[in-house]
Amino acid sequence: DGGITQSPKYLFRKEGQNVTLSCEQNLNHDAMYWYRQDPGQGLRLIYYSQIVNDFQKGDIAEGYSVSREKKESFPLTVTSAQKNPTAFYLCASSTDRALEAFFGQGTRLTVV
Amino acid sequence: SQQGEEDPQALSIQEGENATMNCSYKTSINNLQWYRQNSGRGLVHLILIRSNEREKHSGRLRVTLDTSKKSSSLLITASRAADTASYFCATEAAAGNKLTFGGGTRVLVKP
Numbered sequence: 001d002g003g004i005t006q007s008p009k010y011l012f013r014k015e016g017q018n019v020t021l022s023c024e025q026n027l028n029h030d031a032m033y034w035y036r037q038d039p040g041q042g043l044r045l046i047y048y049s050q051i052v053n054d055f056q057k058g059d060i061a062e063g064y065s066v067s068r069e070k071k072e073s074f075p076l077t078v079t080s081a082q083k084n085p086t087a088f089y090l091c092a093s094s095t096d097r098a099l100e101a102f103f104g105q106g107t108r109l110t111v112v
Numbered sequence: 113s114q115q116g117e118e119d120p121q122a123l124s125i126q127e128g129e130n131a132t133m134n135c136s137y138k139t140s141i142n143n144l145q146w147y148r149q150n151s152g153r154g155l156v157h158l159i160l161i162r163s164n165e166r167e168k169h170s171g172r173l174r175v176t177l178d179t180s181k182k183s184s185s186l187l188i189t190a191s192r193a194a195d196t197a198s199y200f201c202a203t204e205a206a207a208g209n210k211l212t213f214g215g216g217t218r219v220l221v222k223p
Contacts, residue, residue: 008190033211035213040218041215041216042214042215042216043200043213044201044210044213045210045213048210051210058210083209088152090154090155092155092211093211094211099143099160099204100145100160101145101147101155101157101211103153103155103156104154106154108152
């Protein structure tokens with residue numbers, strides 16, 4: 001089955017730690033996105049990538065980093081510089097024209 | 113800042129009634145899309161309307177787009193309890209492939 005998979009579903013981070021969220025897709029999509037969602041809020045764009053080995057900052061990139069070494073994978077690292085990382089993180093992919101985005105089931109990150 | 117803003121933020125209706133929500137955006141777009149999110153889950157694409165279209169239908173969904181007012185509406189007809197979810201509009205800016213979401217409308221359909 002084609003789809004987009006995020007792991008883990010729940011993640012706990014100690015203050016000062018870096019953590020990496022996984023996102024894998026087998027839809028052969030060129031574009032991939034990371035969004036952050038806070039309770040009762042909309043989605044804010046962190047980073048996006050339109051092609052392998054290239055990515056652009058979104059609206060709230062500070063404290064986050066990404067890589068796009070393979071078409072299928074777009075991992076997100078939440079660094080210690082992100083002061084308020086507790087949130088629901090959503091990964092999505094689409095064809096190169098962003099005509100329809102497919103979403104993973106999300107990773108809920110909590111700082112403990 | 114978010115490109116799209118939905119109105120109302122929350123909506124409560126009885127089963128069988130219609131639900132209407134609106135989205136306003138700020139910059140020129142290639143297309144506007146509506147998504148649905150069940151609590152704690154990922155988003156699911158519902159419908160896309162291109163900038164040169166004014167109305168589109170899909171099952172019980174009807175979407176309109178007014179580019180002169182930079183606004184769109186989503187109508188769900190004959191709502192069901194299973195329609196309870198949050199609904200988001202998203203725009204692809206004319207300048208590129210960035211897909212930007214609004215704040216969403218939370219819809220509660222009471223049986």
